[in-house]
Amino acid sequence: MITDGSLVHVPIGTLRTEAGAEIPEATIAYRAWGDFHGKNLLIVEHALTGDTDARSWWDGLIGPGKALDTDTWCVLCSNVIGGCAGSTGPSSPHPKDDKPWGSRFPAISIRDQVTAEYRLLEELGVREVQAILGGSMGGARTLEWTLMYPEMVRSAAVIAVSARASAWQIGIQSAQIDAIEQDPHWHGGDYYQTDEVPAAGLGTARRIAHLTYRGEQEIDERFGVMPQPGENPLGPYRDPAQRFAVESYLDYQATKLVERFDAGSYVMLTDALNRHDIGRDRGGLNKALASITVPTMIVGVDTDILYPYHQQEHLSRNIGKLMAMAKIVSPVGHDAFLTETRQMDRILRRFLVLSCQGNPPTPPEKP
Amino acid sequence: MITDGSLVHVPIGTLRTEAGAEIPEATIAYRAWGDFHGKNLLIVEHALTGDTDARSWWDGLIGPGKALDTDTWCVLCSNVIGGCAGSTGPSSPHPKDDKPWGSRFPAISIRDQVTAEYRLLEELGVREVQAILGGSMGGARTLEWTLMYPEMVRSAAVIAVSARASAWQIGIQSAQIDAIEQDPHWHGGDYYQTDEVPAAGLGTARRIAHLTYRGEQEIDERFGVMPQPGENPLGPYRDPAQRFAVESYLDYQATKLVERFDAGSYVMLTDALNRHDIGRDRGGLNKALASITVPTMIVGVDTDILYPYHQQEHLSRNIGKLMAMAKIVSPVGHDAFLTETRQMDRILRRFLVLSCQGNPPTPPEKP
CATH class of the missing domain: 1.10.1740.110 (Rna Polymerase Sigma Factor; Chain: A)
Known part of the structure; x- marks a missing residue:
């Protein structure tokens, strides 16, 4: 794994979508910061128009000594399938004719995004993730991770999102x-x-x-x-x-x-956000939520009109393994998880303490 | 005044707008229900896409025995200038060439709407209005009425609106x-x-x-x-x-x-809603509010995202003559003032009791 923060493109083969279409020769792009030694991986999930450069959009929260401390942790952020920041999306060349996919690009769900990320981690030889965390569409992916690959994920922080799209959204x-x-x-x-x-x-x-x-x-x-x-x-x-x-x-x-x-x-x-619904094909929303075994922290913003706080209350009340809940108090609304750095710093530090019971993994002894 | 509920068109002459344009040969359309005897007029103000047929859009609240009881009160609702339900608007023929006004129609403010209504009442020989009431854009007009023609208005009910447009609106x-x-x-x-x-x-x-x-x-x-x-x-x-x-x-x-x-x-x-600002040319918002002498009831909806309830709290805290405050509790949001008939019934009955201290005007003795 390359962990110097540069943009890396990884082929993940053919991706078959939840709805049954195929994306051959798919590529996922990522950036990572901090040495990786098998047990210390944090996955940060970007929102709708975000990208792999998490140190930019989560300014002040990732780096040496920061809440997501790259002296201790390896922080990885990949671009979502369907995106336009390095991973295969509608503007990418189609393998058949090298012309942009355009309307040939299939519909994708949040689950397809997670499948693609899982395949990226397979390619990188990752077997264990200490924590996955993200807000908005990144929170939707985080939640799906806890249901699709619970054996791989030790903890999760689901921020400013809901268990499914609301009709208003x-x-x-x-x-x-x-x-x-x-x-x-x-x-x-x-x-x-x-x-x-x-x-x-x-x-x-x-x-x-x-x-x-x-x-x-x-x-x-x-x-x-x-x-x-x-x-x-x-x-x-x-x-x-x-x-x-x-x-x-x-x-x-x-x-x-x-x-x-x-x-x-x-x-x-x-x-994909319209299709977000963790209850689909899992016996409904609350049954799916109840089946979550990954310790999960739920975070919401008091003034969010896109994902109102009652949706995070619903998550926290029904999730199978609630680790903690946190409320960001801000006039900013939904974007507060990006802009209220002081509060997010506190929340993420607490999350990681709970995630590893105060004992972050130590790197193997150097010979 | 014709009070049989039919649509009546009244020429009001040339309307000069707040911003300095002119609408010659303007017409205002209205409907009214209930005998008018000089002291018993209620003006109902419609919202953005409303019309003169208040008995339809405020279903169950206007009529014999209803909250706005047409056995006691004469209820009048006029179509706003700039509208398309009888009053002069962009789709009306221009007096010069009988072709639609179209882009020649000047911008109008909430105050222009009130000016036009005042002129209508002048034409109808009305000298006194017991109460003006309305929600949303109708609430904005109601509020301007209390500032522009306080000598004519005995009381007002301002519903689901603010003292000025917010940047979000x-x-x-x-x-x-x-x-x-x-x-x-x-x-x-x-x-x-x-x-x-x-x-x-x-x-x-x-x-x-x-x-x-x-x-x-x-x-x-x-x-x-x-x-x-x-x-x-x-x-x-x-x-x-x-x-x-x-x-x-x-x-x-x-x-x-x-x-x-x-x-x-x-x-x-x-x-016109974007231009809504009772503080304009009156020394600012709170000075304008403080100068209101008409006893006014403020009504809001707890789940309104267009005119959030804190805006009605702002109105009630700063208005010069607060009569009462009421909160509609509903999942419906802004439109609750149109749909929560039971709560509106209670609110409007209380408003009218307060408006005339429990003594509704009686018609003159018949000879």
């Missing part, structure tokens, strides 16, 4: 998918060979999504009804170029995402 | 406006003379809006992750025609709105 996520699929530049998912990009659709999706990631109090404290400097949204005639400051902020978020993320991946991964 | 409302304005059938607001209608854009706007009107617990209890009967959203390839039940439900809400509502009015009224 499916509704707001489908609105985002629609915005992309209705963009004439989408070309049915095969825009890669045109010189067009569904930037407007992806931008709209991001604006909506961002408002579900951020608490209204936080956004209101920052922007209120301020106009964007130099613009007048209160003029005598409606003019889309005259914006409130919050509109400009959302436009900026949209532009940033369009620059760094593939619309095809956005659709596939959002669809 | 502006964000999610602007996303809806964008969806319409980006629809190629919008034609810059002048689609009326084409044979096209921006149905896709208006539908998208409604899907998003509906998810802000409804609590996620209520939607989840109804739909969960159920597929729409006969469709399979879990198939091996993503297919927009294979929907979850909640997607079908939102499609139905979209179709219903497209059939009954004008996209031009939707844009103008949503823009």
Whole structure:
């Protein structure tokens, strides 16, 4: 395993999806930090538009002396199948003709994402994972890990997610998918060979999504009804170029995402979130939850409107092996697990103490 | 005043907007129920896509023996300026050329809506209003009434609204406006003379809006992750025609709105909500609130994500003349003021008792 933080691509062969399609010659990309000696692996799972560079997006939480201490632990983060940050996804070349997969890319579920990760770990010779942890879509994968490969996982931290998609989430996520699929530049998912990009659709999706990631109090404290400097949204005639400051902020978020993320991946991964349901083919939600044997910590955010806190209460009440529960208190909403570094630091340190009963694995004696 | 519940159109002359544009030969439409004898008028204010037919949308609350008892009170509901249910709006003929106003229709504020209503009451010879009441955009108008024409209004009930738009509201409302304005059938607001209608854009706007009107617990209890009967959203390839039940439900809400509502009015009224700010030109929010002298009841919904309950707490703490506060407890969210009839019945009866100290006006003796 390469643990210097560089991006590594690992072929994992043909991936057969839960719904019965195939992705031949799939690749999973990862980064890892900290020496690996068999017993000290932590898997960090990224969210929808995240990537392998966990030290960037979980700023201040991973590194020497940090909560996820790379002097003790080897921290690994892989890009999800269907993504666009190194792993095979809709924008990757199809092995048959080297043209982008596009609409040929099959639908994937959270379970398919976990299957792909398991295959990555097999390729890397990993037999044991001390802890898997992640928020949002990363939390959904973490939860599925505890059900799909419990023998491999010693503990899990499931953050800001639920046992299944809620109808509200499916509704707001489908609105985002629609915005992309209705963009004439989408070309049915095969825009890669045109010189067009569904930037407007992806931008709209991001604006909506961002408002579900951020608490209204936080956004209101920052922007209120301020106009964007130099613009007048209160003029005598409606003019889309005259914006409130919050509109400009959302436009900026949209532009940033369009620059760094593939619309095809956005659709596939959002669809995967719609399909999130740990109860499927396991006798229902609570039976599946009750069957979890991996000690699991549940973390939620008090102001999260996308995955409201009662969903984490449901998880904690019904999970077979609850290790602990923690609430992030923040005006930020869902994204608080990314932005409230001080609270996350405390939570992750406590999680790891509970995970190994205060005795982190020691490296083998050097001869 | 015609009080038989029929739709009546009243010319109110030229309306000059707050931002300085003019709407010549404006008309306001209204319906009223119950004999009017000078002292017994209740004004009911409709929400964004509401209309004059308050007895329909506030089902069970207006009529003989109901909370708003038309044996005692005359209940009047007028269509907002900019609307499409009888009053002058973007789809109305322009007096100059009889072609639809379209993009020539000026931006309107909540205050412009109230100005137009005041002019309607002038035309009808009304000098005194016992109570004004409304929810959502109707609540915004009610609040402005207490500031613009306090000498005319004896009491007010402000339901499920805030003292100004929040940045989150502006964000999610602007996303809806964008969806319409980006629809190629919008034609810059002048689609009326084409044979096209921006149905896709208006539908998208409604899907998003509906998810802000409804609590996620209520939607989840109804739909969960159920597929729409006969469709399979879990198939091996993503297919927009294979929907979850909640997607079908939102499609139905979209179709219903497209059939009954004008996209031009939707844009103008949503823009008016973005402009809602009782503090503008009044020395700020709390100074404006403190200056309110009309006894006012504030009502909120515990699960409202569009106008969260803390906004009604803010209103009640800062308003100059608080009559009472009431909380609707419901999984339904914002729309609870329309759907929780039993609770609204109790709240409105209490409001009217407080409004006239238990002594409703009696009609003049008949000779």
